[in-house]
Amino acid sequence: MMNESEQNSVETTKTSSLNLDAHIKTAQRKGASLYVVGGGLTLFVLAVFFLWLFIVKGFVVIINPSDARPSASISLSKGLGYVSDNRFYVFGSRAQLMITAERFETTYLDINESTPSTLDVLLTPSPAVISADLSHLEGETSWYIDDKLVQVSKTFEYSIAPGTYLLIADNPYYSDWTSVLNLERGETRQLELDLTRIEGQIVLNSVPSGASIFVDQRVVGQTPLTVPLAAGQYDIQLQLTNYETLEDNIEIRDDLTQPKRNYQLVPKKGQVQVNVSPAGGVLLLNGEATEPGLLSVSVNQKHQIRYSKEGFRPYQTSINVDLQTKDVLNISLEKMIGEVNFTSNLPAQVYLDNKLIGMTPQIKALQSLPTKVEFKREGYRNVVQTFTPKDKASINVQAKMLTEFEARRAEGRPLFVSTLGIEMKAFRPNAFTMGSPANETGRSRNEHQVKVDFSRSIWVSRHEITQAQFAAFDNKIPKSNKPLTMVTWLQAAKYCNWLSENEGLPAFYRIKNNQLLGFNQDSKGYRLPTEAEWEWLARKANRASATKYVWGNSDRLKNKIANFSDKSATGNQFVLDKFDDGFADIAPVGSFKADRAGLFDLAGNVREWVNDFYTNTSPNTVDVQVDYLGPLRGQQHVVKGASFNTGKFKDLRAAKRTIGEGAKNDLGFRIARYN
Incomplete structure (x- = not known):
């Protein structure tokens, strides 16, 4: 067990230990603060060193010319940095430097990463300025420096580099002013110019003379007169009784010191x-x-x-x-009147300015003006002329009346049928007896003998109308050189009228609503041949006398004389024994030789419509029928000729006639018209 003294000693010892620990901790805290402050200072120094080493860039500026250096000044106009004398430092990679000097132009330098550290800068001297004022003088002054025009004005101000120059002031009313100028940099030279006025004179003449002369509203004398005046512009007036006042402006200048005027005065x-x-x-x-x-x-x-x-x-x-x-x-004014005699080869209506005045011949007194006259006659082309009557004289105005067809031919225009390839041949038929005699072998009872004659010439197509020629009228038809078949009599008649219309001829057939109303017998339009014409062509044309067949009177049939039913059709229909024409059916037109009349395929190939009605009534067989058109009325029409289907010899006779009962595959037509 510890005594009291020992306990006190132990407590004293503990107290001493505690005090020592406190002192040690205080000392430790003070040392740590010193370390922190020292470390911060070290970092600051290192940062400043790093900034200076890697971010701040220094430059040296050398300024020229050397006389600019004493007054030179360097500063930063853009960016961060520091300037000291002719050195400067830039923070960052970009900046702008401004350099100034007395009587030199300010210079700016852009600084970037590629800018060298030493910069040579050449400053530009400030220009000299020349000024002068001639606004008190007349006219504009031209300013020349070293013979080069630099300005035209009354006042002059001009900047120019320092140096020596020849200055000329040229005014048209004054003598030239010349001076040599030595100009320093940045100098302003105010010039006082004393120009000498040019003297001249104005020479004035007038017709008539004696006119009073006013110069700028001041009377100076009468024409002719020479007026001495200084250079400049002057308002001139000339006044003379009974004459208009004359006004002018005259200029005396350095290149025209004696202007002269010769005036012609105008009477009032x-x-x-x-x-x-x-x-x-x-x-x-x-x-x-x-x-x-x-x-x-x-x-x-x-x-x-x-x-x-x-x-x-x-x-x-x-x-x-x-x-x-x-x-x-x-x-x-009095009218000019002349006499006009209107005539024409055929009686015609006369229209003056679209107003009917009568029939030719006609005499009228008309004013001498360009006048339009029109001659009209039914069935003929109108004739239009323009004329001017002659004063107190007589003139003739004559018209030649032509049918449309005649007019076109006179103009040299081709026949419309020719453009389609239709070849026409002219004939002058003469008297003969159509039909067959009672004793003719193979004749039919309807082959009446009729005496016919002809008063008119005719045109007839040498070939039967082809499919291609009809296709121009009806485009549904295929185009070929074979004869058109499967055509009715009315279709053939319409085709004839269409040809007439395009040829300028009056229509032969009067057709309305697909009905035949009659014939225009006086028409020269296209039509079907009459039966009399067809038979005359087949039997009598270019022959001494009428024949039985197209080829003559022989009952022997030569091969290839025409297209009939030959041996190629054996077994299908009647055929002509031992006959060969070279075609099994329809042949192109012109495949066989022309007959004596110069026509093709009149004997065969296809049968042909003719103009005549077909009736059972017997015709007049006693009297001669002139220009015979057959019966006046009927329901069907006559068909003439043979075809590639004809296999009986009796049906080859030219007098053979059959009744047409509509379109057939072996029935076509040819065309004719009166000449």
Whole structure:
């Protein structure tokens, strides 16, 4: 067990230990603070060193010329940095440097990563300024420096690099001013110029002379006169009794010191009122066109006046006007009248300016004006002419009346049928007896013998109308050189009328609503051949006497004389024994030789429609029928000729006639017309 003294000793020892620990901790805290402060200072120093080493960039500026250096000043206009004398430091990679010096132009330098550390800068000297004021002088002054025009003005201000120059001031009214100028940099030179005025003179003449001369409204004398004047511009007036005041502006200048003028004074104007009837003509005053009304003319002079209008006798006179009297001139023109005799080869209606005046011949008194006359006659082309009657004389205006067809032929235009490839041949038929005699082998009872004659020539197509020729009228038809078949009589008649229309001929057939109303027998339009014409062509044309067949009277049939039903059709229909034409059916037109009349395929190939009606009524067989058209009426029409289907010899006779009962595959047509 510990005694009291030992306990006290132990407590004292514990107290001493505690105090020592406290001192140690206090010391430790003080040391740590010192370490922190020291470390911070070290880091700051290192940061400043790093910034200086890697971010701040220094430059040296060398300024030229050397005389600019004493007054030179360097500063940063953009970016961060520091300037000291001719050195500067930039924080970052970009900045702008401004350099100034007295009497030198301010210079700016852009600094970037590629800028070298030493910069040579050449400053530009400030320009000199020349100024002068000549606004008190007349005219614009041209300013030249070393013979080069730099400005045109009354006041002069010009900047130029320092140096020595020749300055010239050139004013058109003054002698040139010249000076040599030595100019320093930044110098302003104010010039005082004393220019000498150029002297000259104006020479003035007038016709007539004796006119008073005013120069800038001041009387200086009468023409002719020479007036001495200083260079400049002057307003000139010349005044003379009974003459108009003359005004001018004359300039005396360095390149024209003695201008000269020769004036023709204009007499003062008087007035004359000119009235004209009828209006709309041409009024000439001294040969120049003018308008009627109040005219101004020179006084005390003769003036020629002429007024004219087409269709009227012109009027001409001379007048003399004074200042005190206003003259009035009334002009009334008389019509020019001439006699016109209108004639034509056939009686025709005469229309003047679209108004009917009667039938030819016709005589009219008409005014001498361009006039249109039109001659008209039914069935003929209108004739239009323009003429001008002659004053107090007689003229003839004659028209040649032509049918449209004749007119086209006279113009040299081709026949429309020719453009389609249709070849026409002319014939002059003569009297013969159509039909067949009672004793002719193979005749039919309807082959009546009719005596016929012809008063008119005819045109007939040498070939049957082809598919291609009909296709121009009806484009549904295929185009080929074979004869058109499967065509009705009415379709053939319409085709004929269509040809007539395009040829300028009156239609032969009167057709309305697909009905035949009749014939125009006087027409020269296209039509089908009459039965009499067809039979005359087949039997009589170019023959001494009428024949039985197209080829003559022989009952022997030569091969290839025409297209009939030959041996190629054996077993299908009647055929002509031992006959060969080379075609099994329809042949192209012109495949066989022409007959004696110069026509093709009249004997065969396809049968042909003719113009005549077919009736069972017996015709007049006693009297001669002239231009016979057959019966006047009927329901069907006559078909003539044989075809590639014909296999009986009796049906090859030219007198053979059958009744047409519509379109057939072996039935076509050819065309004809009166000449």
